[in-house]
Structure formats: structure tokens, C-alpha cells
Amino acid sequence: MSLFFRKHAGIIIALLILVAWGSLLWFLLHWQVSFLSPLTYAAVLVMMHLYTGLFITAHDAMHGVVAPGKKWLNTAIGTLTAGLFAFNYYGRLYPKHHLHHRHVATDQDPDYHGGNFFLWFLSFARQYITVLQVLLMAATFNLLQLWFPVENIILFWMLPAVLATFQLFYFGTYLPHRGEYGSDNPHKSSTQSRNHLWAFLSCYFFGYHYEHHDKPYLPWWKLYQEKDRFKGNHQ
Template identity: 35%
Template sequence: MASDPSGTNHWRGLQLAGLIGCAWLFTLAVGLRLPFQQIHPLALMAFVILRGFLHTGLFIVAHDAMHGTLAPASRPNLNQRIGQGCLWAYAGLNFQACLNHHIQHHHSPGSATDPDYCTAADSSPLAWYARFLSHYLNPMQLFKMAGCMGLMLAVMPANQQQPLLALVLIYVLPLIISSWQLFVVGTFLPHRNNRQATEGFHQPISLNFHPVLSFAACYHFGYHREHHSYPAVPWHQLPRLRTAVAQS
């Protein structure tokens, strides 16, 4: 992989991963007990969006673990353990399977062998999204996800009057929002202009977002050209890398 020009502090990545994980667990615990039927719709919407954002954060942490940049190089097994834990919490995903897909994506972006790219005649966002999900969803994985939801229902307090509604608001809707966030900002927009047919290669673009908006959109995953050029740089260093590259 390319060298890291930004002087990455790997402990910073672990600190941010801990913050994201703790926030996810805290909002989950709060959500299991909230009387959703008594909460204003706007407050409910804000809560669901927050849960979706934190859910995306789990995948971003796992993504850094796939690149081996989450934990210091002296602790390679820690990357896999944290990554697997985040992917299980995210949607019961298997770390090795996701790692294999992501390696293939980096090796041949925008090609027929890229699991995240849609080469079909119908490359509309919905068709592309369906293909994107097909590489992560299978009967066993759906069974695991159902088990996660069953566990949430089992630990839900007895005074939760609408457990199914609570499950939808704290897990199902945030997962759907997160999948679209990762797909649109991290896959569709950066990779939709495929130049492979005319120039022999595919170069993803970066979204021209202010760093604050970039963070809110998808943890800077929209700075996609920088990520493909320097995959050893973790997500929280991408704005600094983007500035350094632009000034070089």
C-alpha cells in the first residue's frame, strides 16, 4: 500500500473508535427504554438519524481495521478483533468476507470484478444499490441479523410498550440509513464516472465537501480519491491528507 504522508497517529484511531463504540452502545441502551409513543416526531427523527450516523461509524472503524490502520502495527490481531466486533454489531457481517470484497475493490475499482461497482446495463442508483447489497447479504448473514434483532427484543425492558417499534427505530431504520450513506457517499458518487473504457483505468473522484460536511456525510469517506491513492491513511486523517495533496 502507499505510504502515509500525514504522520498518522494510530492511537488516535483507537480513541475515536472507542468514542464511536461507546456512543453507539449508549444510544442503544437509551433507545431500548425510550417511550417512543410519547416523543415528538422531530425528536424521534433526530434520534434515528443519530443512530444511523453512529451505525455508519461502526462500519468505518471496521474499514480502517481491514486496512490494518486502526491499531498500531505491533498489534495486528487487534485490528481483526475490533473490526469483527464492529461488523457483528453493524449487521452480523463476517470480517474476512468483507475484507476479501474490499481488497478486490481496491485492486480493480470500476471493473467487472469490483464487487462494489455496477457494470450492468441498468446502472441506476437503485440497481447499483441492489447489486451493492447482494455482495453483503446472504441467507446465513440474514439469519445472523435476525438473531441480533431477537437478542435486542429479549433484553428490551418489560415496560417498553412497543418493542417492535423500538426495534425498528433503534436498529432497522438506522441500518437502512447507514447502508445508503455508505453506498451514496462512499461508492456511487465517487465511482459513477467510470473512465476505464476510454483510458484503461478507473480513477474515483472526491466529493468537494467542507470537512465538517464531509464528516457528517460519511466520516470523510467522500474524499475517495485520496483514500484509493493512500489507503494506509485512516478516515480521520483524510481532510489533512487532502489539503497536503492539493498543496503539493
Template identity: 35%
Template structure:
């Protein structure tokens, strides 16, 4: 039995590590390729497609970090698991990994309650809720670090490597903003705003007709299968849809 469990954990290690390598590699590859293009040479369709693709990969960085917080990314190697998580949130937006861990564990401990940093405790106005969500993960110190690093990186890329500033806006800044909206809307607002209809907190989305493909592309299964994540937090994101079917 121990041997069987060991094989399962080793398999999870390979899957988690492979997914991390794919997402991080695609993030950097797409960045280098898109920073080098002339935006005026591509159509609006490909510009929008590139921005949305970068947004999805950017969200993927946070999903990697999220799974590492739960020890799900590489279950049998704690050091590598948290190392990849730290790298992922740093690339995402120079976020402090330990602070993110504390916030997320409080979210699981007090879901949709006053101690939940992801929850807006009065009338669920999505705009106010979004800015509270951002403030919780971007405290003033982190925001200053983010702005300073972004200014230095932008100066280096535009001055030394002659990258067009518009490329940085379209392929770095815009995907970051859209990614934060994606994480908030699909991963936080949609599942948790139902508290006002169910005071006992059941963050399962009301509709069960979303396809697994839409669930995957909307927010890596964390929108539609959010209840499953709360009930089975040690389940990797790519297996949440299987928990739902049981």
C-alpha cells in the same frame, strides 16, 4: 529516526483505539437508552434526530472495520486491530470480516473495473448498483446468518426485556438500512460513477467546495476524499482531509 517513527505509531494506536472506543460506546449507549423510551412520548424532531444519530454511529462501525482492514486502526498491534474490525462488522450486521476484506482489497486492486465487487459495470443505475453492492457484502449465507441472529435478538428483547417492537424497527433496523444507503451513496456511487466521464478512473469528486465538516458528516471523509484514500490507503480516515490539502 526509529524512535521518532515508533512514537508516531504509538500515537496512531492511541488515536485509533480512542475513536473505536468512542464510536462503539456511543453505539451501545444510544441503543440501550433508545430501546427503553416510549416513542409516543417524544417529538417527531427528536425521533428523526435519534434515528439519524444512530445511523451515523452505525456507519461509524463499518468505517472502523474498513480502517482495520487496511491496518490503519491500530497500526502497531495487528491482533487488536483486526479484533476490533471483526467486532465492528459483527455489530454492524453480522458481516463476515474475511469476506469483507477480500471484497475491499479487490475493490482497491480493480477500482471501477469488472473485478471490482463495489462497481456496477453497465449503465450506472443507482438502484441496481445499490442492490449489487448489498449482495456483494451480504451473500446468501451471510444473509441467512443475519436474519437468524436478528430474529433471536428481537425475540429475546421483546419477550424477556419487554422492549417495544417499534423501538427495534426505528432504532435498529432503520439505522442499518439508512447506513447501507449512506455508505453506498457517499462512499461508492458518488466517487465511482464518474468513470463514465473519465475512463481512466479518477475518483476525486468534481467539486472541491465541500467543507471538511460536511465531508465528515456525510461519510467520515470517504465520499469527498475517496481519491485520497485510493492513492494513500494506509492513511486513517480522519487524516484524509489533510492529504487533500497537500
């Protein structure tokens, strides 16, 4: 079993995230919402975290590490997880992300902007949010209303996706790449202080961003090991 897991770990972890996202969303769409209950807000945060997990899985697929050696399966999982996150299109994300790695923190980097947080986020949103996505989200929202209460749809399907977008931008793009970096930092990236629990909760270890750029072939669930090896001294 251990050998099987090691061989197929990327696929298994991707499936666990997909099943957790889908089953919890299905449960919460049927749930009786109480705005007085702290469980409602905890559920929003858990869904936000799972949405982030969907995107991180799609991101790992872009690096070929979800199903190594099985390109069709890797692409299929990446396409599915990106699509479930607010109808992102994997085929559009893939080249942009590799431009980011090749031209990090330059004018050719689609993720980079030299302005403040809000201007940077607007630039980021223009790169990755399309009119078609918005139309598909609107159509799906109206379709879901045929079966589920509006407040459930907004709280557990729409809001977590919006919050996860900010989470991914803040921890995975803005914090790691803001500021100036010298020639001793070829990846023009910083890294979170070593705290594996916070690193996982904040963005599936992608706050360990220098480590990711240094070894982009590592899946998200191995970045903490690289952080331990590197001692997190790249600030």
C-alpha cells in the same frame, strides 16, 4: 497525554465510536418513543451516523490502521465493529474490499456496477448481504422483543442500520465511482468538494474518495488533511 493519543489514536477513536453507539442504543431502547417529537427522528439520524462509524472503523481495520503493528487487535476491532453492523462478517469483507482497491471500477471489482443507482445497489447488496445475516437479524429482533418495545427496536436498532447501508453505498461507492475516468485518474474515483463538516456528516470523510484510494493507509480521521493538501481538484 498528547504523545499517548498520537500513538494509540486509532484504537481510542474506535473505542469512542463503539461506546457512543452502544450507550446511545441502550438508552434509546429504553426511551419512551413519541412520533410527534422531532427528537425521535434526530435520534434515528444520530444512530445512523454511529452505525456508519462502526463500518468505517471496520474498513480502517481492513487497511491495518486502527491498531497499526498489532494485527490481532486490529482484526479483533474490525471483526467486532463489522459484526455489530447487522452481523457483517469481517473475514468475508476483507478480501472483497482489497479486490475493490486492486481492480477499482472493473469487472473484477465487487463494489462496481455499470448500471443505474438501483441496479448498482442491488448488485452491491448481493455481494455483501447474506442469508445468514438476515437470519441472525431476525433471531436477534425476536430476542430483543423479550425486553424492549418493538417500536424502539425498529427505530433505533434496525432502521439506522438500513439507512447507514444506503449512506455508505451512496457516498462511499456510488458517487465516487460512477461515470468514466481518463488515464489521468488512475484510481477511477472522484471526490467531494471541500467541506469538512459535510464530508464528516455524510460519510466520515469518505466522500474524499480519491484521496482514500491515493493513500489507503490514512485513517478516516486524517482524510480531511489530505484533502487540504490535495486541494480537492480530482473530479
